[in-house]
Amino acid sequence: MSNKQILIAYATRYGTTEITAKDLAKIFDELEINTDLLDLKQTKEKEWPLLDAYDGIIVASGIRIGKWMKEPQKFLKTFRNEISSNEIVLGLFINCATCLIDPATANNEYLEKVIEKLGIKPNIYRAFGPILDFSETTRIGKIARAILKKVIEKDFEDAGIQIDYKARNDLREMDQIREFAEEFAKLVKEKSY
Ligand SMILES: Cc1cc2nc3c(=O)[nH]c(=O)nc-3n(C[C@H](O)[C@H](O)[C@H](O)COP(=O)(O)O)c2cc1C
Numbered sequence: 001m002s003n004k005q006i007l008i009a010y011a012t013r014y015g016t017t018e019i020t021a022k023d024l025a026k027i028f029d030e031l032e033i034n035t036d037l038l039d040l041k042q043t044k045e046k047e048w049p050l051l052d053a054y055d056g057i058i059v060a061s062g063i064r065i066g067k068w069m070k071e072p073q074k075f076l077k078t079f080r081n082e083i084s085s086n087e088i089v090l091g092l093f094i095n096c097a098t099c100l101i102d103p104a105t106a107n108n109e110y111l112e113k114v115i116e117k118l119g120i121k122p123n124i125y126r127a128f129g130p131i132l133d134f135s136e137t138t139r140i141g142k143i144a145r146a147i148l149k150k151v152i153e154k155d156f157e158d159a160g161i162q163i164d165y166k167a168r169n170d171l172r173e174m175d176q177i178r179e180f181a182e183e184f185a186k187l188v189k190e191k192s193y
Contacts, residue, residue: 002032004188005053009038010060011069014139016095016131017062020177024058027181033188040071048075051082056089056188063096063110076118084121089187092125093180097148099127100171101155123187126180129171132163 006028008021018039025035038049051057059076061068076083083090092115098106106127115122132148133140140148149165156163163169 001034002189004033004055004191006033006035006056006058006184006188007038007049007051007054008035008058008060009040009048009072009075010058011040011071012062013064013069014062014131014133016172017060019131020093020095020128020172021058021060023174023177024181027178028185031182031185033185040075041069045074045078048078051079051088054088055191056091056184057083058091058093058184060093060095063094063098063106066109068094068110068114073114073118076120080118080120087191089124089184089191090120090122091180091184092122093128094126095128095130095172097130097132097152100129100161101152101159103127124180124184126176128177128180129173131168131170131172133168134163134165135168138168 008024010017010021012018021037025037028035036049059072061072082088092111094106094110096106096110098110111125111127115125132152134145134149138145152163161171
């Protein structure tokens with residue numbers, strides 16, 4: 001293991017962003033970098049760690065009705081000074097349905113507008129696809145599932161993306177997630193202090 005340390009601070013409604021955070025942690029482990037995971041929804045603000053132990057911070061959110069969850073926005077606001085210093089590499093990612101259908105809009109609406117609003121300067125940011133879980137064990141409630149189906153059905157059909165509305169559909173692009181991890185790890189390893 002290198003002596004580099006990464007924190008992934010995330011918030012999820014239906015589990016996708018947590019699964020992506022854990023996938024990234026596995027890749028960082030292969031790249032010999034330690035990762036701590038921080039579930040921002042489950043951890044009280046006063047228990048958030050100090051950031052000085054970390055060489056890289058990744059902040060992530062699931063998207064629902066066009067919005068980030070409030071906790072990762074709060075985290076970024078709270079630590080704006082620390083993460084704006086050159087000493088920490090900052091990465092952002094989101095998981096969303098639009099990311100698959102219209103990546104440019106997802107990038108603009110869900111990343112660049114948030115970056116501008118919060119006044120932060122991430123070194124790297126990416127929009128990944130969703131997990132759309134219509135299985136019996138889904139965390140998405142019945143009404144939310146119906147809304148989701150209604151909103152995505154036509155766009156996904158037009159884009160030729162098949163969805164099984166009775167199953168769990170993992171539509172994330174694992175090669176892009178790996179590429180993001182490798183790029184982030186490179187930036188962290190290049191930091192010499
Ligand atoms: C009720 C509902 C609303 C959603 N709204 C959006 C949306 O506005 N834009 C979008 O790109 N994806 C939307 N999605 C898709 C989610 O972003 C996607 O399922 C993602 O994987 C959720 O991340 P999470 O599981 O970490 O919360 C929505 C999903 C649900 C269930």
